[in-house]
Amino acid sequence: MSLDNITLISFGYFEKELLEMIVQDVGQEFMLPVKTREGHLDLSEFHNASRRQYDGFRLLKEIDTNFSSSSVKTIGLFDVDLFIPILTYIFGQAYLNGKSGIASIFRLRNERYGLKRDDKILVDRFRKEVIHELGHSFGLIHCHDSGCVMQSSTYVEDIDMKSHHLCPKCREQLKI
């Protein structure tokens, strides 16, 4: 057990290459070792039949309670449509200055918006989402720098506009 690394736990199937690319980018951004492992959860318990979505807030609590003890930060990776009670959907969320976060690839796929599948774009969006949620867990709030990965994104187009890097101001805040 090591408390000086970031753990990405995949719930569901993710391609090995995709995970490897994300591990590399996350590690470079936060200057910490990153490891991945598989997690097992009965997602039906988190399914909301009337909304036909998965309760992101409960999933975050679950990750925080039962999966986050072995790392400095833990992010749960999902491939389901996430919501929180007040919002129609979310790409991910994390506890500000906490130990855990979640991110879903579900709404990041081009096909969802009637466009041609593009794996390169998908990886790019997912790594940004994972780094964004990790940023929150390290205490960063939304950033107004248009290129910073910590800028708030409500649509995939917003994610595409920003880079997967933290801006100098956010880096300074994290002292990295």
Next chain:
Amino acid sequence: MVKKVSILIVDDEESVRDSLYNWFIEDGYRVECAENAKTALTILQSDNFDIVLADIKMPGMDGLEMLRRIKSLRKDSIVIVMTAFATVDTAVQALKDGAYDYVTKPFDPDDLSHLIRNASRQIALAEENEILKDRVVSLENVDDIIGNSVSMQMVFHEIESVANSNASVIITGESGTGKELVAKAIHANSPRRFFPMVSVHCGALTESLLESELFGHEKGAFTGAVYNRKGRFEMADSGTIFLDEIATISPKMQVELLRVLETKSFVRVGGNKEISSDFRVICATNRDLKGLVDKGLFREDLFYRLNVVNIHVPPLRERTEDIPLLVDYFIRKYCISMNKAPMTIDPSALKRMDDYNFPGNIRELENMIERAIVVGNGKKITVKDLPLWKETVNPTFESLDDLGKKHIYQILNKYSWNISASAKALKLDRVTLYNKIKKYGLKPPK
């Protein structure tokens, strides 16, 4: 520095509260939650929030009733009501009761961000508007300080040298010499000029009224306290507070004032939360404050705290060379405001004014010119247009003081001792009238 917007979330569902809390925290807002209306109202009694986001359907007191109560606490608060079951009736009722907006759960993430961003913008605009209004008021009369005399040049020099500091200032001078204008000039030339200058006429208020005026009060602190109200110290945050007639405040208020000046913090009447404010204090008095200290009527420690810099505004009779300049200035001012063609003044009228000792100082001179423009022929002000003319023709052996006393008494009786109406008729401000009543020992007829 950008102010952090604060949001209070009121919803009986824990998951809604937590998810909203998380969402707003990530956006950098200050957020608190309440699980019902009663808790929310308790929180709002002791803490201010810029935006309240409240569910309509809650057990106990519903969101609409809470909205009405919040509005009775703070009229300007922004309340956004949320519901899972939108109906036109409740939406209309909520907006009628003063809700800023009415939204249906769940929101699109973008809608929520826009909603809060727009509300934040409205808050910022309202605050900026208040600051600018105060600034306009504080600047509009600064040009009214007129004088080429050596004594006034000294005053200008003192204003200039003290403006940039944060030092407390006491402005002394007889009634009507323009002490408040000097205070406004100091503020307008200071780094605090983009923030409010708040004036308090201490002499016109009783001890309890002054306390609530200076420190503010919580709803229900006393009969008539129907709203939470910010005090003048709170309003003067980042700006200047001007305490006129400082010599009139009671010993109890002197202690309170000293404490506030030392700590720059205070508690509203009926409240329990310590409020901090960064203000500069400027005081004015027409009395000899040091003399009052020697007599034990004014606290020495407070005197030294306030009297870091003293600016004395000379009476008009000691700078008669400024009279032509002042007359010219007031003629121009009133001809413009009364839509009259520019007028001149007869040299004999000016000479008559030069010989007069102006116990009411500039205020008396200003009133004299205003009156002369109203009653005059519209071209030239002559001796006949001046109230001094009668005294010339019908000399009296009574002193000016006695005449003033008689006249004030007559006017007070005419207006059944209504201070505002009498002060208006006498062209005096209420504080001066109160002081004159006190000075002459005038009492209403039994």
